[in-house]
Amino acid sequence: MTDTDHSSPAPTSESATPASALATAQAGKGRTRSGGSATAVILLVLLALVLGGALFYQNRQYRALRADLQQQHQQSVQLVQETRTQAGQALSLVQAQAARLQELSGALDATTGQVQELDQALRMMTDSGSDLLLLNDIDHLVTIAQQQLALGGNVANAIISLEAAQAQLARANRPGLAALQQSINGDLDRLRAVATIDLPALTARIDRLSDLVGTAPLLIPDAAGQPAGPAVPAPAAGSPASTASPAPAEPAPEGWRAVAADAWQWTRDAAGLVSQDLRGLFDVRRVDDAAALLMSPDQALRFREVLKQRAVTAQLALMMRQSRIWQAELEQLSRAIDQRYDMRAESSREALKIARELRDTAIEVKLPTVDNSLAAIAAARDAAAAEDEQDGNAPDDSGQDDSGQDDSGQDDATPAPSPAVAPAGAGAV
Incomplete structure (x- = not known):
């Protein structure tokens, strides 16, 4: 019994030692897992915060x-509305x-x-026609x-009208109307010296400007991706540059030298292509209007249409001689072309120049007037009317004198009508 009691606790202590070690290991593993979590x-x-910050910035x-x-x-939209107005x-x-x-037509x-009727009447008229009739035709x-x-x-x-009046006066050959003819000649000289506007030429230039506005490259997006300088074309096959070969005096390399020469040539060609591509990626230019770089293709199309409408408005102002509208529309066109178009293109420079x-x-x-001719016509008409009045009064006075003499002669020669006059006078009294 005693031996049994002393031997039984020994296994208990040995089994307790591994159990505690196992528990300690499990606790360590649990702490490691919790720390990793x-x-x-x-x-x-942290990743969520970084993504959130990036999304917020974007x-x-x-x-x-x-x-x-x-x-x-x-x-x-406002510009289109103003243009429509x-x-x-x-x-x-x-x-x-x-x-x-x-x-007017x-x-x-x-x-x-x-005018045709007057011309016919003038041809039918002789040199003995009335000055007043001639003056009326000239006045007309x-x-x-x-x-x-x-x-x-x-x-x-x-x-044309003044030349017709001048020709009519020349055919009439009236010395008294020489002053009128000089006035008409002076008005004709002033009209011929007027600098007229060449409407067909200006209309053709406006049409050319409208075509250039529709085809010239804009800064964005038309000119996007284009290199800043002209690309150097590769030599065509069969050209002197492509068929150029080393001098016949130099012997062709052989062996490893030939391989090294080919590798060096390939490296130079590759470096040239890479440098050309890199130059095409970057385009540095000065832009006065920053909004020109934010235009979308649709906005660029509408912008071109607005400029074409301005060209049409300028053409209408030309036909109606509206100088203020003409200058305002062309000023807007010049400013838009200068700010939004690529001035490196020949078409853009031509559009700005036009x-x-x-x-x-x-x-x-400022056109001259024909007031001098009208004043001369009025003076000639007054002079002709006064002359006709004088000529008309002279025959009337002589006729009255002759009739008086005839009446007196009739009284002397024929006394018979006197009794008839007396009863009529008596009856009247």
Whole structure:
């Protein structure tokens, strides 16, 4: 019994020692796992913070870019609305001018018929015709010239009317109307010296400007990706550059020297291609308008259409002689071309040159009048009327004297009518 009691505790102590070691190992493993989990959680939190910061920065940049694009869109819409308003005003002016031109065309047709009738009457008229009739015809022709200058600014038609009056005076050959003929000659000289506007040439230049505005490259996006300088073309096959070979006096390398020469040539070619590609990747230029670099292809297309509408408005202003609209539209065109187009292109430079030359061209010309001829006609008419009045009064006085003498002679020769007069006088009393 005693032996059994002493031997039983020994196994218990030996079994307890491995159990405690196992528990300690498990506790260490648990702490290691918990520490690794905490590190992973911290890394995940840091990664989430970094991603959140990046997303926040990207969202901020996106909002700023969106605000800029919305502002540009609003400006483009406002510009289109202003252009439409101006185009509507120009269209209304064109319609009014067209109606006025129709009226003038009808008046011109009627005047042409009257001029033909006057010409026929003039041919039928002899040199013994009345000066007043001739002055009326001249007055009619000079009035036509004045209407052409005042209403339509048509110098050519005014010159034709004055030349017709000048020819009529020359055919009549009236020395008393020499002053009138000199006045008409002076007005003709002033009209011929007027610098007229070449409408067909200006219209052709405006059409050329509209074509260049539609095809010339913009800074963005038309010129995007283009190299800053002209690319060096590779020598074509069969050209002297491609067929160039070393001098025949130098022997061709052999062995490892040939391999080294080929490797060196390949390295030079590769370096040249890489440098050319790198030069094409970067394009440094100076841009005055930063908004030009933010234009999308759709905005660029609308921008070109707006400039073409401005060219059309300038052409309408040219037809209606509206100098302020002409200069304003061409000034806007010049400024837009200078700021938004790539001036390295020949078409852009040509468009800017044409726009500035047209802007500096004056379309309002001060025309002379024919007031001197009208005043001379009025003076000649007054002089002719006074002369006719004097000529008319002289025969009337002589006729009255002759009739008095005839009446007295009749009284002496024939006393018979006197009794008939007396009863009539008595009856009247």
